[in-house]
Amino acid sequence: MNPAYSVIFFTTASGAGYGLLALLGLTASSVGQSPSLAFVLVSMVLALALITAGLLSSTFHLGHPERAWRALSQWKTSWLSREGVAAIVTYPFALAFGLAWSGLYPAPDAIAPLGVITALLSLITVFTTGKIYATLKTIRAWHQPLTVPVYLFFALASGSALHLALSAFFTRDPGPVAPVALLSLGTLAVLKFLYWRAIDQAPRDRTMGDATGLGDHVRQWEVPHTTKNFVQREMGFVVARRHGKRLRGLFYILLLVAVLLELLAITIPLVSIIAFFIVFISAWVERWLFFAQGEHVVTLFYGNAQA
Amino acid sequence: MTALPQTTSKKLGLVIDLDTCVGCQACATSCKEWNTQGYSAPLADEDTRGADPHGPWLNRIHGYEVEDTNGKDSRVVHFPRSCLHCETPACVTVCPTGASYKRAEDGIVLINPDTCIGCKLCSWACPYGAREYDVQEGVMKKCTLCVDRIYNENFEPEDRQPACVKACPTGARHFGDLGDENSAVSQLVKERGGFDLLPEMGYKPTNKYLPPRAKRDTPQAGIEALPKGDGSAMDRLFKLADRLLSGN
Numbered sequence: 001m002n003p004a005y006s007v008i009f010f011t012t013a014s015g016a017g018y019g020l021l022a023l024l025g026l027t028a029s030s031v032g033q034s035p036s037l038a039f040v041l042v043s044m045v046l047a048l049a050l051i052t053a054g055l056l057s058s059t060f061h062l063g064h065p066e067r068a069w070r071a072l073s074q075w076k077t078s079w080l081s082r083e084g085v086a087a088i089v090t091y092p093f094a095l096a097f098g099l100a101w102s103g104l105y106p107a108p109d110a111i112a113p114l115g116v117i118t119a120l121l122s123l124i125t126v127f128t129t130g131k132i133y134a135t136l137k138t139i140r141a142w143h144q145p146l147t148v149p150v151y152l153f154f155a156l157a158s159g160s161a162l163h164l165a166l167s168a169f170f171t172r173d174p175g176p177v178a179p180v181a182l183l184s185l186g187t188l189a190v191l192k193f194l195y196w197r198a199i200d201q202a203p204r205d206r207t208m209g210d211a212t213g214l215g216d217h218v219r220q221w222e223v224p225h226t227t228k229n230f231v232q233r234e235m236g237f238v239v240a241r242r243h244g245k246r247l248r249g250l251f252y253i254l255l256l257v258a259v260l261l262e263l264l265a266i267t268i269p270l271v272s273i274i275a276f277f278i279v280f281i282s283a284w285v286e287r288w289l290f291f292a293q294g295e296h297v298v299t300l301f302y303g304n305a306q307a
Numbered sequence: 308m309t310a311l312p313q314t315t316s317k318k319l320g321l322v323i324d325l326d327t328c329v330g331c332q333a334c335a336t337s338c339k340e341w342n343t344q345g346y347s348a349p350l351a352d353e354d355t356r357g358a359d360p361h362g363p364w365l366n367r368i369h370g371y372e373v374e375d376t377n378g379k380d381s382r383v384v385h386f387p388r389s390c391l392h393c394e395t396p397a398c399v400t401v402c403p404t405g406a407s408y409k410r411a412e413d414g415i416v417l418i419n420p421d422t423c424i425g426c427k428l429c430s431w432a433c434p435y436g437a438r439e440y441d442v443q444e445g446v447m448k449k450c451t452l453c454v455d456r457i458y459n460e461n462f463e464p465e466d467r468q469p470a471c472v473k474a475c476p477t478g479a480r481h482f483g484d485l486g487d488e489n490s491a492v493s494q495l496v497k498e499r500g501g502f503d504l505l506p507e508m509g510y511k512p513t514n515k516y517l518p519p520r521a522k523r524d525t526p527q528a529g530i531e532a533l534p535k536g537d538g539s540a541m542d543r544l545f546k547l548a549d550r551l552l553s554g555n
Contacts, residue, residue: 001431063425063445070422071403074309080428081403137397137508138434206505211434212386213502213516214325214373221383222370224335227359229367231436234427297505298436301369301388 001139002237003291006061011129012158012283014054014087015151018122019159020047021094025122027163027176028101029115037102039170043163044098048091055087079135083128090121126155139294140202140307146195153191154283157184161276164262168269181262185279189255192286196248199293204306211300220303236299239292247289254282309402311395312411318486319413319452320392320513321472322495326520328479330368330385334471338366338389338450341470345455347420351443363439363448365389366471373519384519387480389471390437390450391504391512392416398429398438406446414486414513415454420446434505435512457482485513 024043034040059065072088074081097114099105130151133142160181167175209216228236239247261275295307342365343350352362366389374381392409396416399407406423409416418429418438423446430438430447438449453469456462466473472480483492492515495501501515536542 061426063440063442064423067404067422067424070405070424071426074403074405077309077400078403080401080426084403132401132428135401136431138432208371210507211505212369212371212384213504213518214371214384214386217374217376217381218384219372219374220369221372222330224367224369224388225361225364227361229361230363230439231430234430234440235436296431297434297508301436 001291001294001296002234003288004061006057008284008287008291010054010058011151012054012154012280012287013050013057015126015129015155015283016158016162016280017047017050017052017054018090018126019155019157020162021051021090021159022119022122022156023159023163023177023180024101025097025115025117025119027115028097029112029119031176032111033103033108034101036170039166040098040102042170043166044094044102046162046166047159048094048098051087051090079128079131083125083132086121086125086128090118090125093118093121123152123155126152133290138297140204140297141199141294142290144195144198144202146191146198150188150191150195150286153184153188154286156180157188158276158279158283160184161258161262161272161279164265164272165276168265168272172269174265174269174272178262178266182259185255185259185262189252192251204295206297206300206307208300208303208305211297223302231298232302235296236302237292238295238299239289244289244293247285251282251285251289254278254285258282309399309405309407311399311409312414315394315409315411315414315486317413317484318392318394318513319415319457319483320485320492320515321389321452321469322481322483322485322492322501322515322517323387324479324481324499324517325384325386326479326517327477328368328385328387328475329477330370330383331476332368333474333476334387334480335364335366335368337470337474339364341453341456342448342451345453346451347418347444347446347448349444350441350448353442363441365439365448365450367436375522380522382519382522387471388435388437389514390416390452391435391510391514392450392452394511394513396510397432401428401432403428415452416449417451417454418447418449420444423447434508434510452482485515 059068071081071084075085097118100107100110100114130148134147137143160177163177164174164181209218212218258275258278261271265272297307300307339350350363352360354360369386369388371384371386372381373384392414399409404422404424406419407429425445427440438447441448457467468482472482481492483490485492496515499517501517503512
């Protein structure tokens, strides 16, 4: 699958934003009002800015961005529509939570319930994003039980890394999120290992013969057009296996560096800012590979022997 | 709406004969010609006079080489590929706007060009590559089964068929109701062993393909089929004439 940069930016940026929002909601509901107003305001604005930038960038790849509002209508069948609805519904709760938590609108009793609801809606939004990919039967590497958990843990890992960095910057204290940050990175590494093993071991048992009904001894003789068409440009992108391996290695190294930096941040809090950027880069590498290694069934009509 | 109809009164679709298709591209070009001026028009191409001309076409004709099981003999099979108007099309249910829909009255899968946002998710969901993005219009395009021809009362009844079917010079394309088991297309599918593409994926395509017939003449048989003399008077006369005319 063609890795469109707008979609990679959307899923990684809004993932980090929703992860941060979820953790802010959960920590606030357990700790209550924050001692640092600056931390509250900056982290809320940053979370919503990341989410909004991501959502806006996802509309850039649309043919008709001005019709994007129509995408909220088909939530009964479409995960993309559900994602849109969940994203929109999260906004008012997040804003109300931010107002109560910052004390700009004094409502200390509302912090905990609003925090929990905001956290739940944030995670539901990330869940729906993962579902868009996981429900596509046409792409074996996406139609996997671990696709959705990986999306959720990426949101948590990048969100908690950002939470850690913000806490360090404003309060010189890693705060209550440090164990979550480390655990989510560790879980992510394990999930991604299992996911890659699953897609490597999954049999590529659909053949050109199955697609065309022409039996086992069939080869492409002539393509239907002289230059690449939309189907080949969009669905025909496949990264070389050896580059894939290298990028997987790079991903593990980035995750390891992030874990070490987050551990170091316990004594030198500001290091966690670097840790966040490392996690964010690892998300880009992983998301790019997720697309590049997604082999679409339609390639069977275009000379791919198995998919 | 993107919810699929429980049943459709008709299952209009195509039956494509892989035995008689000669890969002439007449169906593809007539499809482009009709659909660039009809429903959801135009179907504009990019870089038409440059090095990389491309654009949405609703029908693509592949060519495959199929080897016989003995591995010695092979033949070319021309393979037209377009929307199969599935009974349970994922391209419809993934659509976030409701622009994609399957008609309850005849089962045709269509895109409303006025509400499509061009997110391309339907093209990801389709295993058959039936949907192509139109860069100039910013919407997805697909086979409409010439919905603006088949019900068109300005046409003579025999012309109320998809443009591709009308254009096919070898009669390799057939249009009809595959939900009616007595229809000509259903009979043809039954008689010739028509099959679905990727049936195990579960989209229940309406369009059917007829397999190439078994080969009747091998190259060896072809050599032997040259006439041999039978020793009759007429045969001897011809041989004599041949010798005299050849001058030896």
